[in-house]
Amino acid sequence: MTRVCLVGADGIDLRLELGSRETSREALATYSPQEPFVNSLEVETISLGSAIALLNDLNWYLVRFSQDELVLEPSVSETEWLSRDIATKIRDGEISADETDEYLKVYGVTDEDELVEPMYLSRRDGEIPEYDLREVADTLVVRVTESEFSG
DSSP, X not given: OEEEEEEEOTTOOHHHHHHTSHHHHHHHTTSOOBOSSTTEEEEEESSHHHHHHHHHHTHHHHHHHEXXXXXXXXXXXXXXXXXXXXXXHHHTTSSOGGGSSSEEEEEEEOTTOOEEEEEEEEOXXXXXXXXXXXXXXXXXXXXXXXXXXXX
């Protein structure tokens, strides 16, 4: 199963905003949304294609209420998420999965399960540099495109 995680923008209650709009509510109606992090919404889809289709269906709302859209595709990695852009490029055959592990955005995860200050890092010799913006309980690694990394 491919997972999609939507991260709400600062000052926005993502679940409330998506639930109060008929189109987004209907798009999410067939899923069982979870909240793995503070102000986030996660659903399981059947494939990478269906994950991208859901994000496209919700795009109008995501532009307004989301700060990040993440995709966890097990055929690429069991633990590292993909940015929406890189997931779309993989689905469209523009890049292969093995070309996606150099550029990373690493979020800190607090004890309260809040995603905080992402760091942009480059994997070196197969290793991810340590997250050092603040003390955190864990990290969430997101693979990003080169343009997302340098932009």
